[in-house]
Amino acid sequence: MGKLYIVPTPIGNLGDITLRALDVLKNVDVIFSEDTRNTLALLNNFNIKKKLISYHKDNELKASEDIIQHVLSGETVALVSDAGTPCISDPGNIVVRKMNEIRIPVEVLPGATAFVPAVVRSGFPTERIYFCGFLPSKNKERRDFLNYLRDNVFASIVFYEAPHRIKDTLRELLLVFESPFAVVRELSKVYETLYFVEDESSLKDIVEKGEFIIVVNNNIVKHVEKKDAELLDFIFKLKEEGFSKQDIIKILKAFGVKRNRAYNLVIERD
Structure with missing residues (x-):
């Protein structure tokens, strides 16, 4: 029997890839990738030639079965996402769950994920971190969820957000939580920027491009x-x-x- 490796990839700076991740990518039989074009660019940078197969949210069920068949046939498989760690707000949970159910080996490599360095960069307390990923898209569901977090989760709360929604989301957070919020843009990339949002006027400085992470200090000591x-x-x-x-x-x-x-x-x- 083969094995599945969950392999984190850099979220920006290619120098953040680990030696172990490179070793796995060089030696597996096949790589399943959220976006084969992005992964090909990464592999070319490190002179790695491997067969790539698409694995994304729209084909996750079928691709998970394909991965299992490759492993059962004795092949080693790596799963990567566009950036960061698969399964963390990215596809991957389905295949890991299925393989656990049938007791097929899965090895998860430690490595890059955006929300941990964002909390550290914020300077907010790190004793308790509550990761939410992306907020619900429906207005009522999102507002109810935010109210629940405010009243029940006393921690540094982390959200991911898309650039076209970042200012609207921050406006909504200002209605629910006490400011300031830390907003990290393009973490580990050339244009990495840290903003502290105090009120509506703070939003004018935010450049609506790139990847965003929001950290809300809802720790009990603040209250x-x-x-x-x-x-x-x-x-x-x-x-x-x-x-x-x-x-x-x-x-x-x-x-x-x-x-x-x-x-x-x-x-x-x-």
Whole structure:
């Protein structure tokens, strides 16, 4: 039996490819690729000659079966996406799941993926990272999802976004989350740019070209300010008296504390 390798490729700078990834690409029997033209350019840069077969979201079911047949026949197969790691907002999950089900070897190589360096570049806390990929396309579904994240996910939240939607998405985020947001454009490429979006006026500086990653600082420490110390002590005393979280939030609201802030204070005091 052969093996499937999941091989990350550079997200911009070709120098980011690993020695192990190059070794695998040189030695496999066939490479399945999200875009064979992009992969051919990568392979030519490193003087690698291999058979390429298309594997993208529109043919993923059939191509997954093809990969399995190649591996069952004893061949080694590499799966690559346009850039970064397959399966991370790119095709690949279906074939990995199918191969796990029938116990065929899959080896996942570590390597480039955009959201980790974007969070580091933002300077926001990295203790908890919540990766969302691309947001839902339908307005209500997207807004409901963002509201859920704001109220329930206390982490550095990461989104991918296309250039033609970047400003509209940031406007929507400004309605839901507290700014600033970090926006990284063209990560690891020549025109890499970091923006911090404070308000609507910040959007004018954003060049709507290339790949974008948005990082929202929704960590709990952001919601608990020094001036909240007295409220935290008050919450502690209420809990000692046996009040539930829901009751404490209602009490704080009665004193004029906004619901989201009240919720965050109660959670922080757990």
